[in-house]
Amino acid sequence: MSLDTTLRLLAKASGLSVADLATAIPRAGAATVSAWLRGEKLPGKDQLDALARAFGVPAGALLAELASTLDPARTQGEHDLLAAYRALNSRQQGALLEVAAGMAGTRRSAPPRTPRKRASKKAAR
Structure with a gap:
């Protein structure tokens, strides 16, 4: 902005x-x-x-x-890509990063997983 x-x-x-x-x-x-x-x-x-x-x-x-x-190291394409990335939801951002990493031949580090709550045995009955 x-x-x-x-x-x-x-x-x-x-x-x-x-x-x-x-x-x-x-x-x-x-x-x-x-x-x-x-x-x-x-x-x-x-x-x-x-x-x-x-x-x-x-x-x-x-x-x-x-x-x-004002960052001279960034091209207009990089600015455009960043603006497009920011317009996506988090799931779409993750997918875009996977595609970009695949195209570049690099591995993207996996995002930290949110621990899932396990249902208690009482709730399962």
């Missing part, structure tokens, strides 16, 4: 308006905050820290997706 989308969702969830955020962020007016929410500008480090405090989340949570999009 892009930074502007994250900021808009957090603002909506926390009930903070543009004016509320502007008063919580040093050296940021309502026009600047609006530009962040529209994705036209990016906040600086101090402003990100203040946004994180205003929303009650770690600053890294705001930047996680942004940092991954």
Whole structure:
């Protein structure tokens, strides 16, 4: 999720308006905050820290997706694959990983199994 989308969702969830955020962020007016929410500008480090405090989340949570999009080691195909993977449910993700591992000729480590509850002998009667 892009930074502007994250900021808009957090603002909506926390009930903070543009004016509320502007008063919580040093050296940021309502026009600047609006530009962040529209994705036209990016906040600086101090402003990100203040946004994180205003929303009650770690600053890294705001930047996680942004940092991954700036990773020069990832190709566009890798970004597309990751986005598709995240859209799947956990069973589908496991199947996709099995297919990818088979195509690459590698073995994927088996996910930890959840222990099943055994029925007691009384319940079986």
